[in-house]
Amino acid sequence: MESSQAPQIDLDRIREQYDRSPYPRIPLENSPKADYNQLFIHNMVTPYYLRYQRVVDTQDKLILDVGCGSGYKSLQLAEANPGAKIVGIDLSPLSIDLAKQRLAHHGFENAEFHAMSVDDIPQLGMTFDYINCDELLYILPNPSAGLHVMKSVLKPQGLLRTNLHSAYQRQGYHRSQALFQMLGLTEKNPGEEEVGIVIETMKALKDNVSLKAQNWRPQYEAPNREETILMNHLLLGDKDLPLPRCCNAARNGSGVCQYGQLAAVGSQRSIQRCRGSPCLYRPEPARCVT
16 A cells, blocks of 8 residues: 555654654643534544444444544544543654643543554454544555554444545655655654754745745744644655555545545445445535545
């Protein structure tokens, strides 16, 4: 499944990057309660109904947040699925500590977090009703293997929601990453100094240079945009997945949503094929891309 464009980055380096710069950098006190779009995206009721044509009660459901980072998505999952237990995992121990603090701050006691890799998920000894995996698959050394591990801990009618980076949408950022890798900015985990070099380099380019025209905005130069640069121009392990490889993922057990998300599947249901199959996230006549 992996793109040939992306260099292999070991997980220790990825862990160090997120220990140094936890993601996302959203203040602890911020709440998603008023963000109805995100609550809709992260509730399991709608996709469960679209998949199985029945309404599910979220009380006591087990939800796994893979690559939970600093815990904001875990908080969204907790708010969107009342009564569910949230289990979060992440490579970064620092991120896990922040996630614990975040959920406790907002009064969610039925949550637990573990510093571990995707390969170690079965060690939790749990099976899950819903697995959320945002912004992670494309930095795994083997995204397909990661999908199979997550599928192995789904309950028979469990759902998996994840996303991928499009080869076409991200091609500009991959060019930036290649440039800054060539300049040595990712030999160690990038930080404030490397972000500064990226800003000065991009500012120095003429506006009609495609690398700048496609991938740079003046707001990236603001003091609080370090996270944006680290997660795009200096992201370690970033991979793209062209559509044929997305379809391979579909054949391995996941439908591909037209929004670039892997539509969730039940672990013991028939495989949802990409070509011509209904999109999980929208009713007919919308259909998954082919």
